[in-house]
Amino acid sequence: MSLGRxxxxxxxxxxxxxxxxxxxxxxxxxxxxxxxxxxLRRAIEGLPITILSFTAETFGAAAVHEAWEEFVLDTxxxxxxxxxxxxxxxxxxxxxxxxxxxxxxxxxxxxxTPTRAFLKEKGSRLDPLTRRYLEAxxxxxFSFHEIMSSDPGHGFASRxxxxxxxxxxxxxxxxxxxxxGDILYGQIVRVEAIAMLEACAPCPLPPIRxxxxxxxxxxxxxxxxxxxxxxxxxxxxxxxxxxxxxxxPQLAFDALIHLAFQRTRAQLLEDATFDADGAxxxxxxx
Numbered sequence: 001m002s003l004g005r006x007x008x009x010x011x012x013x014x015x016x017x018x019x020x021x022x023x024x025x026x027x028x029x030x031x032x033x034x035x036x037x038x039x040l041r042r043a044i045e046g047l048p049i050t051i052l053s054f055t056a057e058t059f060g061a062a063a064v065h066e067a068w069e070e071f072v073l074d075t076x077x078x079x080x081x082x083x084x085x086x087x088x089x090x091x092x093x094x095x096x097x098x099x100x101x102x103x104x105x106x107x108x109x110x111x112x113t114p115t116r117a118f119l120k121e122k123g124s125r126l127d128p129l130t131r132r133y134l135e136a137x138x139x140x141x142f143s144f145h146e147i148m149s150s151d152p153g154h155g156f157a158s159r160x161x162x163x164x165x166x167x168x169x170x171x172x173x174x175x176x177x178x179x180x181g182d183i184l185y186g187q188i189v190r191v192e193a194i195a196m197l198e199a200c201a202p203c204p205l206p207p208i209r210x211x212x213x214x215x216x217x218x219x220x221x222x223x224x225x226x227x228x229x230x231x232x233x234x235x236x237x238x239x240x241x242x243x244x245x246x247x248x249p250q251l252a253f254d255a256l257i258h259l260a261f262q263r264t265r266a267q268l269l270e271d272a273t274f275d276a277d278g279a280x281x282x283x284x285x286x
Contacts, residue, residue, distance in 0.1 A: 034154075036192050037170045043129040051097055054122070055114040059102040063114075067096045087202040094187055094199035098137045113138070129192070136191040137198055144185050144205070144213050150178040158188065161213045167195040174200060177259075181207035250280045260285045 055063055068082035071092050086092070101111030112120075115134055123131050145158040145167070155170040156178050167188050169175075174197060178184070183206070187199035205213075246252045257265055263286070272283035 033194050036194050043127050044133055051118050054118050063102055067100050091199045091201050133191050136189045140187050140189045142187050144183055147178050147180055147182045149180055150175050152176045169195045169197055171197045253283050256285055
């Protein structure tokens, strides 16, 4: 079957064929680890939406909003209302799914995390690889990981500052903006002999903060259920939102184009919109 570059891909992601399946199909690799990574990525495609829908049906639509209030600890007034477009979504949702118990007395049973509840009810019908991945997510801690080295576009080597565990992580996108010495707060999951980045704070901590983290280590080891916001508060960090005023979409595009690692300028402009005079009005960068 032949697909046009602008037709929807067969993977179900909703992206155009040229931005998903075609890119994968034209990538050549002989690495068994990379092949396993691709197989696992396909297996868990769309899984967060599935678990979120299951959580709303099982625990109620308010569950995610209650978890968000706990996550941010009222650090900034504008963050008290859950916003799916928040840059912190990539770390909040895994924490919400894998770490925050729901239910309890109001459900006539012990509190349980959404992921564990999902596995309990749906696990027998899941793809075995998906099931093993979710089980690994439940076991993997959220922690601070020092980047030892980075291979942009492929992955990075890290060491957990709290536990000392070392990981060789396969990660294409995030590895392009990581440098040796950076400290990443997130969750690294090991499954099928590979390590993947399940959750990641939007910005790394600078190397100088490692001293404080070493001091925090003993405290953190005694309190394994601390949320990300609580740990960051102990480091005197707070969630922030930056808003920039720019004179035109073109200026913003020119400044940010280097962040679009997997698409060229021409490819991005194919999907952009322009006004009657040909000036750029909107463009989307992954």
